Amino acid sequence: MKEFYFLIIGFILGLAFYPLIKNYLLNKITDKFTDNKKVQQDILKEIYKSNKENNILTIDILHKKINIPISNLLKILSKLISLNYVYLSDNDIRLTNKGKEEAKDIINKHRLLESYLFEKTSTKLKDIHKIADKKEHLFNEEQIGIIKNELSNPCIDPHGDILDENILDENITSFSKVITLGYCQENEIYIVKHIEDEPAEIYEHLVNLDLAPFDKIKIIKINKDYISIINDKGKKIDIVHFYANNVFVSKMEKNEKLQNYFDFLLNHEIITLDKLKLRNPGLIIGLSFYIRGIQRQRLMELGFIKGNVVIPMYNNSISDDPRAYKIKNSIISLRTEQASKIYVLDLLSLNNINQEKIKELINV
Template sequence: MITWIIISIFTLITGMIIIINIKNRNSRIKKEQKEDIMKFLYKKSKENQKVNFESLQLFSKIKTNKLTKILEEMLKERKIKYDEDNIKLTLDGEKEAKEIIQKHRRIEKYLFEETSIDVEEIHDVAEKQEHNEEIKINTKNTYECIDPHGDIITGQETSSYPLLKIIKDIKNIEQIYKITHIEDEPKEIYKKIVCLDLSPFDYIKIKNISSNSITLLTDKGKIIELDYITAGNIFVNKEENEEITKMFEEIEKNITKITTLNELKLKEKGKIIALSFYIRGEERRRLMELGFIKGSLIEPIYNNMLGKDPRVYKIKNTMIALREEQARKIYVMKVNS
């Protein structure tokens, strides 16, 4: 009898725990769905696009009955409102959406600066972590207010325009622009942009426009041909700074001398003109401490006898071994010995 009672109590407690866990899980999933909906509505409002039930369902992939209930709850919570067929955020909803987006950008910034996660995977990781209330990140480094895609984490967002739209109205082929944002979705296109070493804060000069591509000169001395689909993920602002104009004049005058560090021959000197944006975190800090800054002279002095990696370079009377993958992200201008 006692054994039966103990088994019954144990079964009851176990069942209650399972029910509580299921409820907590469902509650967490619903919270994440609401937050994703608010982010989507905020983004569409900034793009001046209307959102109806069908477009929201297409984005969220939530079944009709479930989505209806979620929207009813959000109406009661005063997070959303209806303007005829248009679903919009209230002021409270917009405030919460901004907080979620800021947290997402802080996580991206942290992952970019402090981890070795592949750049194209950062968005997906941040997307999962932004809903976790236990995660609180406050970055305290250079460009603290900017995430890896060029977005402002806090404060007033600035306007920028897709490169694809710019070239349709362009009158001056030689115009200089500053990249202000790179869209990280779809991932395949973002990965292509990263491989081309285009990044936020880069300056670019349009050299040619054809029926299916754009030719750019970057501030690192690279000539890049972009297809129109890829160009649609790059946002820019016109740049009319005299110093930047002079910098491009210098680059074009010495274009044949500009290369990446891995391409220098043994004992061939180069002057550093830029480090790739994608040299990140601790690696970037270490290189800069060793003197890898604009204007520093560097030369390869030893090759690995067993292969190409690593290679030894001399900079500011210091010798350092770098892999080809690292040296390929350091831009130099060849100088006469």
């Protein structure tokens, strides 16, 4: 009789907990599938990168890059070969055309997700790459289309990479002239094309220096310890050579107007808005690249654009933060965190220089 009662109780408990058990098993199966898919796509990306750089990629080298047991790696490689994604050529692992297209697709998804996290979320910059790397395998084409529409079909990711790897391949000659900052020459002007996001510690340091993709920079001085530059917002930055290897630039053509602009920046002190004295008019030289998404759009709509004049009117009576600024006949409240990313020229520091001439000079 006891056995019968236990059987009935077991049956009732099974019915009660069936949805939980079902979900648990499904999640386990899904996790296993996702992990396998992630590893396969990570392997394809690694092979693509190696092939693109014309490096030899043996199984031993790939094993060091992909942190899984060698037996699992061999099984996955065997599967990728059977799917016509990969082939071996004299112990060098290569992608087929089908494999290249698959690798490009996942790289494009990764860059798009980085752009979304950069523009639409408050994710810390140092975490964006890691999160995109984890989530890139989970999105289908319909979801990717929705993200593209929400971002108005962006072309560049937060590190300066073109979102469509196929476009990069088609224009490979224009990117062959890209060099690292360490190979630059003094007194020449360059544009930052890409900032490598790994290792994360170096990337975070470069971000804290406010060095960003699309910055125009002039090399002031190079010595054995560091490279001294000034960017087009007037910020002077010293970068040690080890970190300079993570910054990729392209030399700009000779341009007298741009040269005159940098000469002007070098001869005048550019400060951030939070450092501008009360009641002193400041000419906006530029906004940091790292003012992101909706915040950037709001500031620009309020008038915080290059060439406009802003005046600090008064501080918060208790903490000096936020601070009130006058711009285009409106009073706007900004916190130090925002104001410290807006670069200005104190107009009262100038000696008999026409403001309109300055605006014309900085309009490059």
